[in-house]
Amino acid sequence: MSVIKVAILGFGTVGEGVYRTIQSHAQELEGVLGKRVEVAAVLIRNKHKKRNINEDVLVTADFNEILSLPQLDVIVEAIVNKEPTFTFLKQAIQRGCHIITANKEMFAHHGNELLELAKHHNVSVGYEATVAGGIPVIQTLRQLLNVNRVHHVQGILNGTSNFILTEMREKKQSFVDALSLAQAKGFAEADPTNDVEGFDAFYKTMILSRIAFGEEPNWEDVEREGITSITSELIEAAERLGLRFKHIASISKKGDQIKASVRPVLVGKSHPFYSIEGVENAVNVYTDLVGSITLQGPGAGMFPTASAAIEDLVYVCQNKLTKKYFTKTPAIHLRDKKEHEDELWIIQGLTKDYNNPLITWITQSSAETAIIRTNTELIKQLISEQNIKCCFQILGEFEIESNDKEVTLAAI
Ligand SMILES: NC(=O)c1ccc[n+]([C@@H]2O[C@H](COP(=O)([O-])OP(=O)(O)OC[C@H]3O[C@@H](n4cnc5c(N)ncnc54)[C@H](OP(=O)(O)O)[C@@H]3O)[C@@H](O)[C@H]2O)c1
Secondary structure (H helix, E strand, O other): OOEEEEEEEOOOHHHHHHHHHHHHOHHHHHHHHOOEEEEEEEEOOOOOOOOOOOOOOEEEOOHHHHHOOOOOOEEEEOOOOOOOHHHHHHHHHHOOOEEEEOOHHHHHHHHHHHHHHHHHOOOOEEOHHHOOOOOOHHHHHHHHOOOOOEEEEEEEOOHHHHHHHHHHHHOOOOHHHHHHHHHHOOOOOOOOHHHHOOHHHHHHHHHHHHHHHOOOOOHHHOEEOOOOOOOHHHHHHHHHOOOEEEEEEEEEEEEOEEEEEEEEEEEOOOOOOOOOOOOEEEEEEEEOOOEEEEEEEEOOOHHHHHHHHHHHHHHHHOOOOOOHHHOOOOOEOOOOOOOOOOEEEEEEOOOOOOOOOOOEEEEEOOOOEEEEEEOHHHHHHHHHHOOOOEEEEEEOOOOOOOOOOOOOOOOO
16 A cells, blocks of 8 residues: 655644644544545654654655655645745655645745746645644635635634633733733743734734635734733623623625734624633634534644644645635625624714714713723824724624623723
8 A cells, every 4th residue: 555655843742732633543544535644744843852763764854855755645745934945845746745734924925936946846735733723724714715705704812811801801810910820821822922912813814815715805904903902900890791802803894905904903792702711712703604603622732733734644645635725705795784894983072062973872971981882093193183092893793791781991
């Protein structure tokens, strides 16, 4: 029986998870592929680290040694940073290997070039592990895209930020204490900037946009805000209204325009993300035919991420990953919809004597904190022209739970 030879780049959380899964699920892989899957080589940086790798596997810090192997079918990449990763993967494709990557930063920047190159060399690229860890969101979207038209995708895409927001709410901790706990538990890097400032979620959002719409917005036009401005007082005040802060990535298509944002928003009990807690991730897709679908699950970790890479391994070996995600989806025209949709916002610093017919006042407290219904364009205008202290969108509908029907954000 012939063999599929795999090289794994990186032997950290993800690389080791892939290595172990190829061993532990050898029977399943052979069953579905009709061939034995064998790890031929592992690329690492530090040759002196002790690792639990079989002796017949080439362990090297020199990528050229891997490229020179007599048989090499698939490269699973689980290292960090854009370079030298991008260069390695280009060389692998040119050699005729299928590639699978978990590296969202590299793939957000260079995914299109890799996909084009792979098309030219008639090999496949798997990148399920770049978005939402173990949740099979890319495969699901790809299936839906056969006929459904995606209107919008929303996601909690960064487990570290979600963990911090959950800890702050449940344990009444400060941002700094919750971040330290995330670091102690291994959920956050020593430098947490990518996670808490929303860069990690931003890269994943751009990858999702390509899958859902065949294109992405101009990166400069995407509002990216992390969770560092969220205080425990804000979280408590929101909770009194039955709302929770979530760091949410949104992408939608209206007409032929793609809009995207990554920012903290508030959700009520009826929103599918209200109960997504800790390091969990979730993705909600809204399409014209099926309506709303939510997938949730582990957004990171050794075996959940290895699961995504291994499922990709099956797809690339079967050459099932088609090239259709290069195609732009048609313009979305919703009947009976206004150009600027009204949304619910909590806003502080706007007094009720500010008169604008485009604002519907839902309720207001004496502390100049109000819930209003208006559109994003007007919110942007208010923020630039008025003395707005804070402002967060509320996703979905919600009931004000306070007895006196007054907003009680005075603590902010
Ligand atoms: N951790 C997760 O749950 C998760 C989930 C989804 C996606 N990802 C993505 O998957 C990738 C890997 O993450 P990870 O958590 O597994 O990282 P990690 O634990 O830090 O491991 C990185 C591995 O890559 C090796 N490496 C780094 N730079 C290298 C280079 N230039 N040449 C050769 N080897 C190099 C390291 O070698 P040494 O061992 O010698 O230092 C290490 O084995 C990242 O892009 C990450 O964003 C991670």
